[in-house]
Amino acid sequence: MKPYRVLLYYIYSPIENPAQYREEHHLLCLRLNLLGRVIVASEGLNGTVSGLTADCEAYMATLHADPRFASIEFKVDETEGHTFQKLHVRVKDEIVHSDLPVDPLRQTGIHLEPEQFRQFKNDPDVVLVDMRSNYEHAVGRFKNAVTFDMENLRDLPDHIHEIDHLKDKKIITYCTGGIKCEKASAYLLSQGFENVYQLHGGIIKYGIEAGGDDFDGQCYVFDNRVTVEVNHVNPTIVSTCFRCGTPASRMINCASPLCNNHVVICEGCGHAHGGTCTDACKQDPDIRPYDGTGYYGKFTQSYSPLQGYKSRSGQRATAPK
Structure with a gap:
């Protein structure tokens, strides 16, 4: 059994004061040492977070204890470590941006x-x-x-x-x-x-x-794993390397930050071309070092998980106990 868990979830459930709840939820994630992305909106919650098993269990229990989120279904996967480098809890108009004139609490498939x-x-x-x-x-x-x-x-x-x-x-x-x-x-x-x-x-x-x-x-996921296997019965490959055309299922971000395209690159071409999708991208003066994963998190030495959290008084928060 791997020591970390990745939680994927959403729920459409009205939140009366999304800004206030965003602060509460951010502090919850800080207390449990979780990293990931959570969207808070008046229509509900949408999140993917990673953390140690016990911390993820506590997170799920806390949300289930809230009557608004009691019916959340978590998709849980095992991993060797965090699948995110930062924590972001944000307020948005929708928990998935669609602009579609529908209300899934009224009608859905x-x-x-x-x-x-x-x-x-x-x-x-x-x-x-x-x-x-x-x-x-x-x-x-x-x-x-x-x-x-x-x-x-x-x-x-x-x-x-x-x-x-x-x-x-x-x-x-x-x-x-x-x-x-x-x-x-x-x-x-x-x-x-x-x-x-x-x-x-x-x-x-x-x-x-x-x-x-x-x-x-493979199934594309929005964390540093990039893709995951889901078919354990009759798996196959449907994509081809953007560079050489051979069957491949490794998706990366182009190492050129100016491009940053999501492309399928086989392992050989990834190393041969420095994780770039075209020869023009190889000439980018700001090209990022390719480490074989093709995932480039915006991690910096100055990052703190408290970043983005301010108390309602407007003062920068101190680390929660």
């Missing part, structure tokens, strides 16, 4: 648990629709799924016409952890799709609970 999804996905009347960004599904996606060439969920209305002809089908939306599908499936319903479902807990939960079969490639 029918939730399918992982095992239900596994039995349902191969029905000839079912169409799987990927609600993630193009760079995410480039490295991994469900077999025969419909994908959109979109950069984020805000672009969904520009692509909905691509599946207009499927309105007589059973549509199952999916994403990494389930959060995008809450609004995406609601939007499909608003656009006249009648039989709309969503994979509850997303790709990650499906891999943990149902083995991940028929998910081809």
Whole structure:
């Protein structure tokens, strides 16, 4: 068993004073030595954090003890160390930026648990629709799924016409952890799709609970692991190296900070080209040293986890006991 845990979660549950709760939540993470990203909005919470097992257990128990968040479902993975280098707890307008005119507390697609999804996905009347960004599904996606060439969920209305002809089908939306599908499936319903479902807990939960079969490639995650394996039944590779075209599933950020593109690079090309995606990127005078991971956190020696936390009096906080 590995000593650290990674927690992925979200919940749509009204928060009356997001700014005040952001401070409380930031202090909770500081007290438990957690790192990661948490978004607080009036509509709920969305987070991915990492920490020692005991600290993560205490974090989950604390959130579950709050009536607003009692129904949070955590996707839990093991890791050898922190998967983040910083802690950010921020207030935003939405817990997943979409600009879609929907309220998932009022209407959303029918939730399918992982095992239900596994039995349902191969029905000839079912169409799987990927609600993630193009760079995410480039490295991994469900077999025969419909994908959109979109950069984020805000672009969904520009692509909905691509599946207009499927309105007589059973549509199952999916994403990494389930959060995008809450609004995406609601939007499909608003656009006249009648039989709309969503994979509850997303790709990650499906891999943990149902083995991940028929998910081809790797699943992109938003921490320094970059991608993770989810298919433990019939894994395969669907992506190719951006440099040489050979099958590969290692996704990196280009070492050129001016580029910073998410690209698939095989291990050989990664080292041969210093983690860059083009020869032009190799000439960037600010190129970052390539360490084989292709992940470049913005860690600095001056960083403190207290950064970003101010008490309501406006004074910089001291470390909590």
